[in-house]
Amino acid sequence: MNEFIKIMGIKIDKITMEGALNRVEEFLNGEATKTIYTPNTEIIMNAQKDNKFKQVLNEGDLVVPDGIGLIYASRIKKHPLPERVTGFDISMGIINIAHTRRLKLFLLGGEEGVADIAAKKIKDNYDNILISGTNNGYFKGVHTGYESHKEEMDIIDKINDGDTDILFVGLGAEKQEKWIHKNKDKLKCKIIIGNGGTIDVLAGKVKRAPDIYQRLGLEWLYRLVKEPKRLKRQTVLPLFMLKILFSSKDIVE
Numbered sequence: 265m266n267e268f269i270k271i272m273g274i275k276i277d278k279i280t281m282e283g284a285l286n287r288v289e290e291f292l293n294g295e296a297t298k299t300i301y302t303p304n305t306e307i308i309m310n311a312q313k314d315n316k317f318k319q320v321l322n323e324g325d326l327v328v329p330d331g332i333g334l335i336y337a338s339r340i341k342k343h344p345l346p347e348r349v350t351g352f353d354i355s356m357g358i359i360n361i362a363h364t365r366r367l368k369l370f371l372l373g374g375e376e377g378v379a380d381i382a383a384k385k386i387k388d389n390y391d392n393i394l395i396s397g398t399n400n401g402y403f404k405g406v407h408t409g410y411e412s413h414k415e416e417m418d419i420i421d422k423i424n425d426g427d428t429d430i431l432f433v434g435l436g437a438e439k440q441e442k443w444i445h446k447n448k449d450k451l452k453c454k455i456i457i458g459n460g461g462t463i464d465v466l467a468g469k470v471k472r473a474p475d476i477y478q479r480l481g482l483e484w485l486y487r488l489v490k491e492p493k494r495l496k497r498q499t500v501l502p503l504f505m506l507k508i509l510f511s512s513k514d515i516v517e
């Protein structure tokens with residue numbers, strides 16, 4: 265049995281990183297295509313205005329909390345999530361598993377050429393992994409307002425023709441989850457994960473916050489200092505905490 269809580273109507277698995285990677289192994293041993301989403305506070309808040317997006321997240325097979333705000337909220341409301349499980353860290357765990365099991369990985373997302381650099385860096389460090397392909401994230405597809413466009417269909421063929429086991433989808437929050445949801449039945453891979461800027465970080469285009477920020481739960485502060493334009497987006501964080509503090513129904517088990 266897999267336990268979860270619901271934060272503002274969105275299912276979040278009560279799982280550690282280790283538990284999440286055990287699920288990944290289970291998914292890889294099964295036949296079906298499984299989806300992994302990694303929402304943070306901002307995504308949960310955005311989903312409040314978008315029922316379709318809420319439903320998409322709730323249909324994820326594994327949904328892990330990639331936000332310190334979610335962990336604090338769960339503790340305040342006495343339904344504690346065991347730990348933060350970030351999209352980047354779970355992706356690195358998946359890469360490790362892919363290396364051990366000699367699996368095929370496809371990287372979809374980012375600007376032209378970035379996924380190729382990421383693929384090369386992965387190969388340099390994990391030589392057992394097979395890269396079944398890469399593609400930038402700016403093609404005509406459901407995430408850019410062109411549902412079932414030929415460009416999208418060609419990419420799906422490329423992923424399937426390469427016998428992909430694991431698909432990384434980095435199209436930015438909301439876009440990537442909606443893209444995955446819409447196309448998962450056409451894809452033959454075992455695992456599809458929406459992992460935001462992971463491909464950018466793997467390529468060395470974007471830097472992750474240093475360890476100390478992560479351990480103190482201040483990754484958001486580091487990103488804000490690096491990219492001040494995120495300020496508007498991050499105002500949802502205090503709003504989220506206020507909402508949690510003053511509502512008794514926002515977190516249920």
Ligand code: UDP
Nearest residue numbers: 373374375401402434435436437460461464
């Ligand atoms: N991205 C993409 N296609 C799009 C929009 C974004 O491939 O149509 C990529 C972008 O290049 C970046 C990643 O998605 O590599 C994350 O984008 P962003 O920082 O906007 O999203 P976040 O996950 O921070 O909301």
